[in-house]
Amino acid sequence: MTSASNPEVAAPYGTGPSTPAKPAKRVRIHHLRELKERGEPWPMLTAYDMYTAELFDEAGIPVLLVGDSASNNVYGYDTSLPVTVDEMIPLVRAVTRSVKRALVVADLPFGSYQLSPEQALATSVRMMKEGRAHAVKLEGGRAFAPHVKAITTAGVPVMGHIGFTPQSEHNLGGYRVQGRGGAADQLVEDALALQEAGAFAVVMEMVTAEVAKKITHELKIPTIGIGAGPDCDGQVLVWHDLLGLTTGHVPRFVKPYASLAVTVVAALRAYASDVRERRFPGTEHEYRMADGERESFEAELAAQADAPGTR
Numbered sequence: 488m489t490s491a492s493n494p495e496v497a498a499p500y501g502t503g504p505s506t507p508a509k510p511a512k513r514v515r516i517h518h519l520r521e522l523k524e525r526g527e528p529w530p531m532l533t534a535y536d537m538y539t540a541e542l543f544d545e546a547g548i549p550v551l552l553v554g555d556s557a558s559n560n561v562y563g564y565d566t567s568l569p570v571t572v573d574e575m576i577p578l579v580r581a582v583t584r585s586v587k588r589a590l591v592v593a594d595l596p597f598g599s600y601q602l603s604p605e606q607a608l609a610t611s612v613r614m615m616k617e618g619r620a621h622a623v624k625l626e627g628g629r630a631f632a633p634h635v636k637a638i639t640t641a642g643v644p645v646m647g648h649i650g651f652t653p654q655s656e657h658n659l660g661g662y663r664v665q666g667r668g669g670a671a672d673q674l675v676e677d678a679l680a681l682q683e684a685g686a687f688a689v690v691m692e693m694v695t696a697e698v699a700k701k702i703t704h705e706l707k708i709p710t711i712g713i714g715a716g717p718d719c720d721g722q723v724l725v726w727h728d729l730l731g732l733t734t735g736h737v738p739r740f741v742k743p744y745a746s747l748a749v750t751v752v753a754a755l756r757a758y759a760s761d762v763r764e765r766r767f768p769g770t771e772h773e774y775r776m777a778d779g780e781r782e783s784f785e786a787e788l789a790a791q792a793d794a795p796g797t798r
């Protein structure tokens with residue numbers, strides 16, 4: 488697209504974010520609270536780049552999480568621990584620049600908030616100013632209530648995350664369901680402490696459905712489940728799992744709605760075979776000289792070939 492102020496022609500290998508017919512209404516944290524009050528469940532999804540953010544926004548997903556799962560799903564680390572704030576911020580910015588309506592939540596990565604409420608606020612400020620996020624998320628229960636309070640007091644909405652918290656996977660003994668045995672009361676206390684500290688929502692990961700239901704009923708703020716049963720106010724999944732781009736093991740709580748890995752591999756095999764067999768590019772994909780230009784170009788080539796001393 489060109490304009491008087493921007494005479495550049497758009498890059499030919501992508502279209503950039505498209506312009507909607509009329510501006511969409513931004514999802515705000517109070518809308519999520521209203522959905523809870525009306526008993527209407529809502530979906531949330533991870534997003535880490537422009538195209539997915541634009542598509543998920545267009546599909547009406549109200550909340551997009553730039554999760555620290557980018558560590559595994561974008562940067563290729565084996566856990567969520569190594570990803571840094573500097574690695575997260577460009578992804579957050581790409582997502583926020585690409586949505587018209589969705590509320591974009593930026594995850595605070597491991598080591599970027601645990602040291603103190605001050606550190607948590609400083610990292611949140613970076614996510615808001617540099618990433619243009621609309622809210623942040625951090626993992627942990629009661630122990631992190633002061634961190635949540637410091638961030639919300641500064642005007643930044645915070646989403647909590649309890650149950651199985653991947654940043655503590657070594658401490659929790661690996662991927663294990665939480666809320667079994669005597670742990671249920673502690674999870675309830677964690678959720679209440681986050682609400683009290685000002686969190687606008689709480690993710691519950693791999694929590695028994697019974698405990699998740701109890702917490703959802705006790706909290707005024709929305710709960711968002713991932714492996715926490717059907718009674719949470721919202722549900723969240725990592726998009727690679729939901730759309731079947733993940734080739735390895737997927738957890739029990741994932742329902743794949745597509746098989747993108749199969750589609751992509753089949754398409755790439757067809758492309759590779761077309762290139763090898765010279766079926767691609769076809770005439771419809773090439774650029775040709777105009778007739779007059781081609782004739783003089785070919786005549787020039789022929790003259791060069793005929794000239795003495797040339798081969």
Ligand code: KIV
Binds near residue numbers: 533554555556557713
């Ligand atoms: O980082 C992430 O993707 C998450 C979700 C799974 C809740 O924290």
